[in-house]
Amino acid sequence: MHASALLGLALASVTATARNCARAPSVGTGVVKCPIVFDGRVAAAAAATDFDSYGTSKFNAEYVKGKELKWSDIIKFPADAGSARFDTEAHKAFEVTISDKSIFQTQNGFRRAGLQFQGDTNTASPASSGVKTLHFSLKWDAQRALNLSHEYLNVWHEAADYSSNQFNFQAGQIIGQSGQADTWKLLDRRNKLLWSTPIDKKAWQNFAITLDYSKNTLQVYYSINDEPLKSAASAFANDNSGNGQFQIGILKKPTGTSDVVNSGFQSKNLNEGLIYGSLFVEDSAGGCVSL
Numbered sequence: 001m002h003a004s005a006l007l008g009l010a011l012a013s014v015t016a017t018a019r020n021c022a023r024a025p026s027v028g029t030g031v032v033k034c035p036i037v038f039d040g041r042v043a044a045a046a047a048a049t050d051f052d053s054y055g056t057s058k059f060n061a062e063y064v065k066g067k068e069l070k071w072s073d074i075i076k077f078p079a080d081a082g083s084a085r086f087d088t089e090a091h092k093a094f095e096v097t098i099s100d101k102s103i104f105q106t107q108n109g110f111r112r113a114g115l116q117f118q119g120d121t122n123t124a125s126p127a128s129s130g131v132k133t134l135h136f137s138l139k140w141d142a143q144r145a146l147n148l149s150h151e152y153l154n155v156w157h158e159a160a161d162y163s164s165n166q167f168n169f170q171a172g173q174i175i176g177q178s179g180q181a182d183t184w185k186l187l188d189r190r191n192k193l194l195w196s197t198p199i200d201k202k203a204w205q206n207f208a209i210t211l212d213y214s215k216n217t218l219q220v221y222y223s224i225n226d227e228p229l230k231s232a233a234s235a236f237a238n239d240n241s242g243n244g245q246f247q248i249g250i251l252k253k254p255t256g257t258s259d260v261v262n263s264g265f266q267s268k269n270l271n272e273g274l275i276y277g278s279l280f281v282e283d284s285a286g287g288c289v290s291l
Helices: 003-023 048-052
Strands: 036-039 094-098 111-115 131-140 151-158 165-172 183-187 193-198 205-212 217-224 245-252 272-283
Touching: 094 111, 094 245, 131 151, 151 205, 165 205, 183 205, 193 217, 245 272
Parallel strands: none
Antiparallel strands: 036 272, 094 272, 111 245, 131 205, 131 272, 151 165, 151 245, 165 183, 183 193, 205 217
């Protein structure tokens, strides 16, 4: 074989290797240093059908989703998402999606798919007392992009009587409020904006929300990709009473109505999703927060 041909083969091999390395998922270097209350990180070997059964899922197998859907119809595993900060080689990212069938009970205005941790009971959850920190990382999916002209709830803690949420982590255009649609927003129980950051459509964005149920405060931490979390603001006063449950996923509100639960405009042939990683709740007694 001529030297030029050998050189060509060598260059092709180097190029292929570089391409494969670029595609290889990274592994987060974050270390969980506090006791885990609920671990929602998904095993690397998990299948979507594992979400359908209480015996194999870390989440509620029945709620909160469209009645015609199984979780295996909703959950995807994007191959090129990489790993979020607290995901090791034992974990992989997962995606929550919504479609035209994502109608929970009779809530025809919403399109909704929300994961609940198994054991996060409505009135006596270990995550609704003391000091607890919810960790989650988000990544944008350009193939299933959210329509930011709508209001989205992505992570929230709903009180046991379903009358309110202790906090709302949201995206899009908040109904009745001005402000940037293309930001992640943290709102308090009265839907007052506490903090926001631009949506990065390329990188992992990592968040932690500490709820002190005794002091009635809420604090948010933030970082990008594999950088350590940092406090994004001082602790906010907040009404954390009422027990309840965490929900993680997508609740898309309609437009063009004052009755968002039951009516309003939603696009047809809906195919939207949001990628999650590093999902867990830890006990932050004594000020412990994994960064």
